[in-house]
Amino acid sequence: MFTLIKKNGGARLGRFETVHSTVETPGFMNVATCAAIKGGVSAFDLQELKTQVMLCNTYHLHLRPSDTLVKDMGGLHKFTGWNKMILTDSGGFQVFSLSQLRKIKEEGVYFASHIDGRRIFMGPEESMRIQSNLASTVAMAFDECVANPSTHEYSKLAAERTERWLWRCKDEMERLNSRSDTINKKQLLFGINQGCVYDDLRVKNMEKIVKLDLDGYAIGGLAVGETAQEMYRIIAAVEPYMPVDKPRYLMGVGKPGNIIEGVRRGVDLFDCVMPSRNARHGHLFTWKGIINLNNAKYDRDENPVDETCGCPCCKNHTRAYLKHLFKAEELLAGRLAVMHNLYFYNTLMEKIREALINDEFESFYEKYSKLLDTRI
């Protein structure tokens, strides 16, 4: 159940109560595609990183270790040791990112496994069944995320197919939630808005999927090649059509600045691989901008990554040490850097919420929306 607490302009402060935990929004979901945060960060580490939600992937976990195994192990919460909200992505994004390895049909998508080339099929029903087995808190609809650029004609076709898939997702989820052997019988389902960069398709699609009265709504298919300005325009175009009393999730976004812009336009939830992936590549977020720890200038830097940061890495280590770990290819480098970046993102969301509570979001926006994405 979602409660809208207050607004600052378009920005929303809210609370999303689920069977596993209550999520304060705006919130950032930490990506753990294969049921693990890449970089060697465990569920027990997430406790001290202010993590609220873990995000896992249907496609990846179906292939390995298999959703039936996870079900036999008691579901993702028991399996990973994470007891708060888990959102599972549907595999829809893989329709986009594994474009060389798949074929899309009305019934669903035929993939070649990226692990061993084995042919697999996934449609709305399969995705729901897998996510039900995984027993996440929130399941995402199985959608098609089209590449950018795509023609208006194709984007329309894909968005309408995604709508039809959504009906099937809803039916299957209701069926699964009523089964006695389902682990999480209160599994929620979020619908996903598509339509590429075309406002008319986006709005029409949103109007249709809202009628299904799902537990939340996501804006998908963004940050896949269009400009940031186009992305903001689409969010603004579609937002008036989204239910006020349901969480809104901007999928796969993004840079700190993108998130602040998203919040300003009424988005409640975000996720992105950027903090974890970039961390593994030595790019660290700070309250003064982004640093690349691989740069020679940090060789003898005695400061922590960020002086104001309370993460385990900043409390214990210098930039010089972390830089050394990266150059020496020590696993510890990735672990510490990922912990820092996730803590940074989670703290960013916390500060956004504080700003909203204090009715200071606009000044927060002015201060940080550009600064945090700047390289220093």
Place this chain on the structure above:
RNA sequence: GGGAGAGUUCCCGAGCGGCCAAAGGGAGCAGACUGUAAAUCUGCCGUCAACGACUUCGGUGGUUCGAAUCCACCCUCUCCCA
């Protein structure tokens, strides 16, 4: 003392008369990364007034229109025999 082999740009290592400023690694330097086929990928990596010029392949001298590549001597290293 006798015999065999080797010395290439920061390192390893190809090249063995012109297409060589010299393959390929590594290191170094920088960049990218947005619902993770990513602990990945890309670029630069002799010098300069730089679509050209200059100096480099242990040293010196030679052969040749032309040499990292051929010859002579020298220096250094490795291995084998005494």
